[in-house]
Amino acid sequence: MNFLDQIWLIPLFPLAGAALMLLFGKLLDPQPPSEVAVASGVEPVVAEHGHGGGHAHAPAHPGADHGAHDAGHGHRSSPLKFLIKLIGPGMVLVSFIFSVGAVWQLSGLANRSHQVILYTWLAGMPFHMANGHLATFSADWGFLLDPLSSVMILVVTGIGFLIHVYATGYMEHDTGFYRFFGYFNLFIFFMLMLVLANNYALLFVGWEGVGLCSYLLIGFYFHKKSAGDAGKKAFIVNRVGDAGFILGMLLMLSVLGSVRFTDVNAALRSGQFPVETAGFGVLSAMSLLMFIGATGKSAQFPLYVWLPDAMEGPTPVSALIHAATMVTAGVYMVARSSALYELTPNTASVVAGIGAFTAILAATIALVQNDIKRVLAYSTVSQLGYMFLALGVGAYWVAVFHLFTHAFFKALLFLCSGSVIHAMGGEQDMRHMGALKNKIPITHWTMWVGSVAIAGIPGLAGFFSKDEILWQTYSSPKGSQLLWFIGLATAALTAFYMWRLMNMTFYGQSRVRPEVAAHVHESPAAMTVPLVILAIGSVVAGWLGTPKAWTIFGEAWRGFPNWLQPVFASAAVEAAKEGEHSASTEWILMGLSVAIAIIGISLARYLYCIKTEIPGRIQARCRPLHTVLYNKWYVDEIYDFLFVNGLGKGGGSVLGAFDRNIVDGGVNGAGWLTRASARISMWWDKWIVDGAVRFTAFFVKMLSYPVCILQTGRVQAYAFFVVVGFLAFLGYYVAR
Amino acid sequence: MHPVGTVHYLALSAALLLIGTVGVLTRRNIVIILMSIELILNAVNINLIAFSHALHNINGQVFAIFVITDAVAEAAVGLGILIALFRNKETVQADEIDLLKW
Numbered sequence: 001m002n003f004l005d006q007i008w009l010i011p012l013f014p015l016a017g018a019a020l021m022l023l024f025g026k027l028l029d030p031q032p033p034s035e036v037a038v039a040s041g042v043e044p045v046v047a048e049h050g051h052g053g054g055h056a057h058a059p060a061h062p063g064a065d066h067g068a069h070d071a072g073h074g075h076r077s078s079p080l081k082f083l084i085k086l087i088g089p090g091m092v093l094v095s096f097i098f099s100v101g102a103v104w105q106l107s108g109l110a111n112r113s114h115q116v117i118l119y120t121w122l123a124g125m126p127f128h129m130a131n132g133h134l135a136t137f138s139a140d141w142g143f144l145l146d147p148l149s150s151v152m153i154l155v156v157t158g159i160g161f162l163i164h165v166y167a168t169g170y171m172e173h174d175t176g177f178y179r180f181f182g183y184f185n186l187f188i189f190f191m192l193m194l195v196l197a198n199n200y201a202l203l204f205v206g207w208e209g210v211g212l213c214s215y216l217l218i219g220f221y222f223h224k225k226s227a228g229d230a231g232k233k234a235f236i237v238n239r240v241g242d243a244g245f246i247l248g249m250l251l252m253l254s255v256l257g258s259v260r261f262t263d264v265n266a267a268l269r270s271g272q273f274p275v276e277t278a279g280f281g282v283l284s285a286m287s288l289l290m291f292i293g294a295t296g297k298s299a300q301f302p303l304y305v306w307l308p309d310a311m312e313g314p315t316p317v318s319a320l321i322h323a324a325t326m327v328t329a330g331v332y333m334v335a336r337s338s339a340l341y342e343l344t345p346n347t348a349s350v351v352a353g354i355g356a357f358t359a360i361l362a363a364t365i366a367l368v369q370n371d372i373k374r375v376l377a378y379s380t381v382s383q384l385g386y387m388f389l390a391l392g393v394g395a396y397w398v399a400v401f402h403l404f405t406h407a408f409f410k411a412l413l414f415l416c417s418g419s420v421i422h423a424m425g426g427e428q429d430m431r432h433m434g435a436l437k438n439k440i441p442i443t444h445w446t447m448w449v450g451s452v453a454i455a456g457i458p459g460l461a462g463f464f465s466k467d468e469i470l471w472q473t474y475s476s477p478k479g480s481q482l483l484w485f486i487g488l489a490t491a492a493l494t495a496f497y498m499w500r501l502m503n504m505t506f507y508g509q510s511r512v513r514p515e516v517a518a519h520v521h522e523s524p525a526a527m528t529v530p531l532v533i534l535a536i537g538s539v540v541a542g543w544l545g546t547p548k549a550w551t552i553f554g555e556a557w558r559g560f561p562n563w564l565q566p567v568f569a570s571a572a573v574e575a576a577k578e579g580e581h582s583a584s585t586e587w588i589l590m591g592l593s594v595a596i597a598i599i600g601i602s603l604a605r606y607l608y609c610i611k612t613e614i615p616g617r618i619q620a621r622c623r624p625l626h627t628v629l630y631n632k633w634y635v636d637e638i639y640d641f642l643f644v645n646g647l648g649k650g651g652g653s654v655l656g657a658f659d660r661n662i663v664d665g666g667v668n669g670a671g672w673l674t675r676a677s678a679r680i681s682m683w684w685d686k687w688i689v690d691g692a693v694r695f696t697a698f699f700v701k702m703l704s705y706p707v708c709i710l711q712t713g714r715v716q717a718y719a720f721f722v723v724v725g726f727l728a729f730l731g732y733y734v735a736r
Numbered sequence: 737m738h739p740v741g742t743v744h745y746l747a748l749s750a751a752l753l754l755i756g757t758v759g760v761l762t763r764r765n766i767v768i769i770l771m772s773i774e775l776i777l778n779a780v781n782i783n784l785i786a787f788s789h790a791l792h793n794i795n796g797q798v799f800a801i802f803v804i805t806d807a808v809a810e811a812a813v814g815l816g817i818l819i820a821l822f823r824n825k826e827t828v829q830a831d832e833i834d835l836l837k838w
Contacts, residue, residue: 312835712837713837715830715833716760716762716830716831723757
């Protein structure tokens with residue numbers, strides 16, 4: 001079977017699944033009335049959202065974030081529901097199998113690139129480009145499979161499938177089971193469209209589609225105000241970025257005349273456009289606008305604020321959309337535009353700077369959060385910052401590599417946190433956890449693996465990609481030691497906050513509330529099996545890209561960079577500049593980052609497990625700093641002040657006044673003017689036009705009076721006039 | 737005695753025309769008006785035949801036959817209208833029928 005020509009089928013399977021679920025799902029998953037009542041009537045439990053950290057915790061309840069399933073045993077799972085469980089993950093599995101087949105066949109092609117164009121979507125619209133040439137805009141329903149998109153589809157379908165399986169267990173007792181899987185499958189569809197598109201316009205379709213699914217799934221518990229607000233926030237913040245993306249795309253169209261990746265890259269690499277080293281040219285504007293789009297989707301400063309709030313959604317959503325796949329769309333897009341960023345070093349340094357800043361900003365916030373999912377959310381923001389740091393310094397394959405490994409361990413960590421929350425009956429506050437290690441052993445060990453991986457201990461996935469980022473940041477001509485140092489500090493913070501999380505959750509004293517403690521239990525197999533698979537992935541994924549300095553492994557173990565090499569033309573440059581720095585430097589830096597990771601882990605262990613009173617003292621000592629960090633640097637408040645209240649409400653009242661006085665005034669003035677002119681026109685019509693008509697009639701009437709007298713109605717009179725007339729003529733002629 | 741010539745016929749014709757015209761203008765009864773119209777037409781006929789005879793041209797006599805036919809048709813239609821009029825107005829006096837005025 002030729003999978004390569006059928007790659008357009010890959011997104012269609014999840015779409016079919018979504019269509020089935022959303023159109024007919026309600027028939028398959030009838031809800032008993034009692035549960036519906038519970039779901040809509042009771043404010044369900046999700047610990048601690050909103051700003052500043054409210055501490056209210058309601059008791060666990062079915063129909064809440066995950067549903068305490070001890071209480072939910074009354075509702076037996078029906079055979080029809082089993083069908084949903086089969087279709088939802090099954091469709092993604094089929095996609096995964098197709099993807100594997102297609103990627104396998106792709107690896108056999110010489111140029112490792114295959115394009116399938118189904119038909120033209122937006123057809124031939126001629127327009128004038130910026131340079132005055134006439135170009136024809138067209139966009140296809142076209143699919144491009146190359147090493148970059150193949151990595152993406154494998155991540156999306158593979159990890160997507162595991163999370164789907166997990167969700168069958170996690171969402172078991174939730175209302176709207178079918179709705180969840182419908183949205184989930186729809187998301188997979190749009191994400192696959194995003195990564196398989198062969199042009200920016202179609203990519204944007206997927207881009208907006210995943211945004212929509214993100215919105216729907218964040219607001220999955222729509223009866224809860226905070227969830228609805230979080231969904232809206234995500235949607236609106238993303239719109240800000242999307243505006244940048246659209247402008248960038250239009251600029252690209254106007255300068256390059258096409259939005260198809262192959263055309264764009266060919267044009268940019270043709271040497272027709274010089275590298276914009278000095279100043280800020282049109283290409284820099286284009287790349288910067290597209291980067292703004294990426295900051296929205298991939299949660300970078302200043303548009304990252306929606307991602308932590310997105311944790312209002314069910315945990316599988318956080319794992320799939322807000323950690324593993326969707327938020328990497330921006331990284332994918334920038335990597336896809338690598339030819340553009342190669343030509344615009346100024347924008348690239350902005351990307352690197354924003355990435356590094358976001359990484360450390362989010363890491364500092366994660367240090368003091370108490371909600372388990374929020375820590376992971378900020379961790380995600382921070383790790384995405386790493387990816388952009390790598391993109392900014394021109395190490396595109398490393399960014400994709402980190403995307404790849406991060407997808408494993410962050411999905412794993414989120415799913416584990418979901419499993420913990422599930423075990424705790426909806427509790428998300430780590431201050432009410434502790435010593436869960438033996439109660440939920442599988443969850444603990446898999447999360448342990450994930451935490452080691454993200455902390456950067458050698459041998460696990462996170463180490464390889466993160467270390468490569470740090471090394472590239474240090475060695476690349478676009479990088480700098482400052483950026484490297486920020487990256488290293490972030491690595492230390494990462495190790496610390498992850499192990500703070502681990503220690504507060506699994507080790508030390510139990511702070512679990514007694515009414516919850518009795519119900520703590522390990523999750524069902526549907527949830528633990530994906531955890532184990534992801535844990536294995538978190539170990540082995542990194543070995544696809546061992547550091548260059550590990551010469552004993554040789555090139556064979558650097559499969560990832562070699563695989564991606566055709567996509568990024570800059571790879572050759574990169575290899576050359578890597579040679580300037582010796583392998584010993586790389587070893588030293590590697591040792592430093594490992595050491596700092598171990599210090600972070602040990603410090604966390606010491607503070608949160610052994611001497612648990614110290615954090616409280618530090619907190620008391622550094623009260624202002626803690627408050628600032630706990631309140632997330634007040635970024636949300638600043639945005640509220642500046643945009644929501646400042647521009648939104650303040651600007652709203654200004655606009656309101658403008659609307660009332662100027663716009664309405666204009667409308668009313670136009671109305672008044674029309675009326676006035678109508679009055680004049682009416683007067684003119686009535687007196688002048690009508691007057692003229694009436695006068696003419698009157699004049700004629702006056703003239704007709706003498707004639708009227710002759711018209712008596714008597715025939716003989718007329719005959720008489722005829723005779724008289726005749727005689728008159730006769731007389732006239734005779735007399736003449 | 738002079739032989740009867742064209743001038744006599746023309747004099748007769750003129751007399752008939754005059755009598756007919758005066759009849760049309762002065763009599764109030766529509767029946768009589770119609771009869772007067774017949775007189776006028778016959779005056780014309782005599783005129784036509786007189787000239788036909790004098791000029792040895794048959795056209796005048798042919799035309800006279802047409803006029804007689806026309807007069808018959810006119811009398812028939814005229815009397816028909818008159819009967820319809822009488823049914824509606826119960827009068828045949830021409831001066832009582834004066835609705836067609838402004």
